[in-house]
Amino acid sequence: MARAVQKRTLETRARLVAAAEELIAEAGYEALRVEETVLRAGVAKGTFFAHFRDKDALLEQLTGARIDAELDRIEALPPPASIDALIKALMPLVAVMTSERYVFDLILRYSGAAAVAEIGPIAQAFGRANDVLAHWLSQGPFRKDISPELMSEGVQALLIQAMALDFCALHKGQT
Numbered sequence: 001m002a003r004a005v006q007k008r009t010l011e012t013r014a015r016l017v018a019a020a021e022e023l024i025a026e027a028g029y030e031a032l033r034v035e036e037t038v039l040r041a042g043v044a045k046g047t048f049f050a051h052f053r054d055k056d057a058l059l060e061q062l063t064g065a066r067i068d069a070e071l072d073r074i075e076a077l078p079p080p081a082s083i084d085a086l087i088k089a090l091m092p093l094v095a096v097m098t099s100e101r102y103v104f105d106l107i108l109r110y111s112g113a114a115a116v117a118e119i120g121p122i123a124q125a126f127g128r129a130n131d132v133l134a135h136w137l138s139q140g141p142f143r144k145d146i147s148p149e150l151m152s153e154g155v156q157a158l159l160i161q162a163m164a165l166d167f168c169a170l171h172k173g174q175t
Contacts, residue, residue, distance in 0.1 A: 013051050015041040020058055029059060030102040056106065057120075063106055064121025066096050071125065075132050079139035086136070090159065093129075098163050108160070129156060 019040035023032050034055050038048050052058045070093040080086040098104050110122035133152035137143075143151060 012041075012043060012047060016043065016048060016051055016058070017062065020062060024062070028102075029100045029106075032059065059102075059106055060110055060120050060122055063103055064125050067093070067107075067122065067125035068128070070096050071128055071132055079136040081140055086140070086155075090155075094159060094163060098167055101167065104163065104167055108164075111160070126156065 016037060019037050020032060022040065023036055032055065034045065034048055037058070038045050041048075048058075052061075074089055074093065077089055080089055096103075097107055107122055110120055111126045130149065130152045133155055134148040137151045137155075138148035142148075
């Protein structure tokens with residue numbers, strides 16, 4: 001039988017996450033440093049690594065939570081009645097995913113195994129996005145000759161490609 005997580009452990013993890021969120025709000029994802037996070041959270045550096053394997057693991061959790069929050073918003077909407085309505089509903093999600101180059105790079109690294117819990121929160125969020133989109137596509141005036149699940153995967157692939165092209169065009173001066 002698995003042991004229950006101690007209240008103190010949950011509180012420490014919450015302090016680390018809150019500290020990271022504050023630092024990100026101040027300077028962005030790319031500027032986040034483990035040293036600043038533990039200092040603000042009031043814990044030792046080793047404590048950070050007891051909770052997260054590295055900085056990317058923390059950022060993956062935060063990014064996955066942001067994607068999930070957008071999916072909560074999207075799920076509450078009625079199914080779109082047109083492609084324009086679908087695009088309009090998805091644009092806030094796209095804005096989260098392209099908020100910073102670091103965020104987009106992180107999403108690309110972890111999105112390939114959609115819905116696989118062992119891969120992490122971003123992969124799980126992509127699996128959930130497939131489910132939400134498939135439901136929408138099954139309800140709306142969209143193609144009926146292919147499954148909503150296949151259309152959903154196609155929409156997500158197109159979104160990733162469009163975001164990548166736009167991101168590269170916006171930041172082509174950076175290596």
